Amino acid sequence: MKIQIITLFPEMFDKVLNSSMLWKAQERAGVEYSLIDLREFGIGPRKQVDDPPYGGGDGMVLRPEPAVAAIEYAKKQDPSAVVYLPTPRGKTLKQSWVKQIAGSGEKGIIIFCPRYEGYDERITKWVDEQYSIGNYVLTGGELPAMILVDSVVRLLPGVLGGVTSAEKESFYEDDESIEHAQYTRPETFREMDVPDVLLSGHHANIEKWKSDNNG
Ligand code: ADE
Numbered sequence: 451m452k453i454q455i456i457t458l459f460p461e462m463f464d465k466v467l468n469s470s471m472l473w474k475a476q477e478r479a480g481v482e483y484s485l486i487d488l489r490e491f492g493i494g495p496r497k498q499v500d501d502p503p504y505g506g507g508d509g510m511v512l513r514p515e516p517a518v519a520a521i522e523y524a525k526k527q528d529p530s531a532v533v534y535l536p537t538p539r540g541k542t543l544k545q546s547w548v549k550q551i552a553g554s555g556e557k558g559i560i561i562f563c564p565r566y567e568g569y570d571e572r573i574t575k576w577v578d579e580q581y582s583i584g585n586y587v588l589t590g591g592e593l594p595a596m597i598l599v600d601s602v603v604r605l606l607p608g609v610l611g612g613v614t615s616a617e618k619e620s621f622y623e624d625d626e627s628i629e630h631a632q633y634t635r636p637e638t639f640r641e642m643d644v645p646d647v648l649l650s651g652h653h654a655n656i657e658k659w660k661s662d663n664n665g
Pocket of ligand 1 (some may be wrong): 594
């Protein structure tokens, strides 16, 4: 799966994509990351990407030309890829949607990260899906892009390997509850004991405890 991210701040992704499971996913699941610097598509010698909004208002708005040129460039690398735009106005990202994206096989992902106070609405004509990660406003689309990548990639076959089965985990479906509470050593920590049942070796009781003690 090809994952292309269009951003003014590619360096924000360095640590995230080069660590842990997202990094291993390249080898384990054929994930291919590509960071596209929106600035390179900027206008004129100063590579301008934004301008004040028509009608007045605070801040700057991303112009459509660099954004669309960058999306078209990414599409050329992967014509069947789906273009995502993180925005608080989008549809809330849920596990069922993430699962659908991960399950769509080889279909690549392009994420356009808006920045500043906004983007020219005409950009959305080149966007397939608009998603929100919750009812709060961030300074840009980079963190929501990382969240989409992380949540999708961990579901790709081979990524989590023998470590754990993603299918059994929390939020497998939106309406399933969070994974049960877990404990490890030591048995007693600052006068708090691990529940006896988990040390009992009684499989049926343990399973019952787990289902009684999830979120
Ligand atoms: N950009 C800024 N805030 C956002 C949010 N909550 N979800 C997705 N994109 C955003």
